[in-house]
Amino acid sequence: MASPEFPSLERSLEEHLPPDELRNVRRILLGGEPRKLSLPAEALAAASELDFELAAFGFEAAEEQLRPARLVRVGLVQNRLPLPPCAPVAEQVGALHRRIEEMVAVAAQCGVNVVCFQEAWTMPFAFCTREKLPWTEFAESAEDGPTTRLCQRLARAHGLVVVSPILERDEAHGDVLWNTAVVVSSSGAVLGKSRKNHVPRVGDFNEATYYMEGTLGHPVFQTPFGRIAVNICYGRHHPLNWLLYSLNGAEIIFNPSATVGALSEALWPIEARNAAIANHCFTCAINRVGVERFPREFTSGDGKPAHRDFGYFYGSSYVSAPDGRRTPGLSRTRDGLLVAELDLNLCRQTGDIWNFKVCWEGLECRAGASEVRSDQGGGRGMGRSCQEMEPPQGASSSSLVSKWRPEAPLHSVWQLRPTEPDGILDKQHAVGA
Numbered sequence: 001m002a003s004p005e006f007p008s009l010e011r012s013l014e015e016h017l018p019p020d021e022l023r024n025v026r027r028i029l030l031g032g033e034p035r036k037l038s039l040p041a042e043a044l045a046a047a048s049e050l051d052f053e054l055a056a057f058g059f060e061a062a063e064e065q066l067r068p069a070r071l072v073r074v075g076l077v078q079n080r081l082p083l084p085p086c087a088p089v090a091e092q093v094g095a096l097h098r099r100i101e102e103m104v105a106v107a108a109q110c111g112v113n114v115v116c117f118q119e120a121w122t123m124p125f126a127f128c129t130r131e132k133l134p135w136t137e138f139a140e141s142a143e144d145g146p147t148t149r150l151c152q153r154l155a156r157a158h159g160l161v162v163v164s165p166i167l168e169r170d171e172a173h174g175d176v177l178w179n180t181a182v183v184v185s186s187s188g189a190v191l192g193k194s195r196k197n198h199v200p201r202v203g204d205f206n207e208a209t210y211y212m213e214g215t216l217g218h219p220v221f222q223t224p225f226g227r228i229a230v231n232i233c234y235g236r237h238h239p240l241n242w243l244l245y246s247l248n249g250a251e252i253i254f255n256p257s258a259t260v261g262a263l264s265e266a267l268w269p270i271e272a273r274n275a276a277i278a279n280h281c282f283t284c285a286i287n288r289v290g291v292e293r294f295p296r297e298f299t300s301g302d303g304k305p306a307h308r309d310f311g312y313f314y315g316s317s318y319v320s321a322p323d324g325r326r327t328p329g330l331s332r333t334r335d336g337l338l339v340a341e342l343d344l345n346l347c348r349q350t351g352d353i354w355n356f357k358v359c360w361e362g363l364e365c366r367a368g369a370s371e372v373r374s375d376q377g378g379g380r381g382m383g384r385s386c387q388e389m390e391p392p393q394g395a396s397s398s399s400l401v402s403k404w405r406p407e408a409p410l411h412s413v414w415q416l417r418p419t420e421p422d423g424i425l426d427k428q429h430a431v432g433a
């Protein structure tokens, strides 16, 4: 495993490769030379003053005759805990609120339209301990908890959409906990929430001790800046999860995460990028940074000695485009804000070239179903292109309408007839028929 001090793969290549070779390596590794965006001087100065990395890249699409460019700027925020997990709960939450508030102000200076934070951003990732208190005290209402109220203020003040992944306490339904992302519109209205659909039971990720798989399906939110969805952390390992968000109309899928190097770092650059390619959409992978040391020891159930930390959260947040290009990752070691300008026209353009989803989309039309929540609120405009965005066919403009439900057999399984070892395919079984 790379040591925590190793700042980033891309930086290492930049430092050690001659320019010609670097161009070739980037062509293969990132899908091309990333197009850097210039940012306002005051944003760069603020990031340096506040000690976080600020990087910005753009993904253009081909010019079309009938549709204007549909430009949206996303902001991905990764951060360490400002206070250690042994600090009082309210102080930890307050310090995180202040840190995010200052980073969002810089995002706004950079023209960000949709900002997303890391998974369970208001707390240490304490599920490794299996202890209930004090960690469950970080849970709050998705609709009107203090964190959602902060996000509403930020959304209104800066005219941006906020995706806020928290530990949710659902007081209206038996007080149960969920791993939830709250989506706040640029008008300040809570547009809705999305819950983690796959809960890890791997290594120290003992999350099923706290909450179960989400019950909300794969909601997509219509915002003034495009249709967005949230596939929380472990969901990125499940290709069908991305597919369902995409079939429900998502053009940008955020993947707020908390993951450590020993488990997943080799998978990290591949999974969200592959999802962008396979589903003709943009994906935004965000991971926290640093080591979180807990007050009491815990074991990993693997016979190894008890320990106080989970491992190294390696940051490396990045954005992938549907045509396979991606930004370099943010640092493995520092807080950071990654700004990416996306032309959403690239989703359809790439689909027209590759058609990876064509049979699924056909089924979607037959099922007549999409799951979209619409934002009727105001907020900063994105130009004509925003006004022209429409929910996908079959979707209501104001609420969740239905879940994607295939009504016909999807794929067939063919079996070899044992008497014909040369591999002639014989028998067809329609799955689900």
Ligand SMILES: NC(=O)NCCC(=O)O
Pocket: 119, 200, 205, 232, 233, 234, 235, 257, 258, 259, 260, 263, 264
């Ligand atoms: N937070 C979370 O689901 N982590 C699981 C580990 C991983 O997905 O890499």
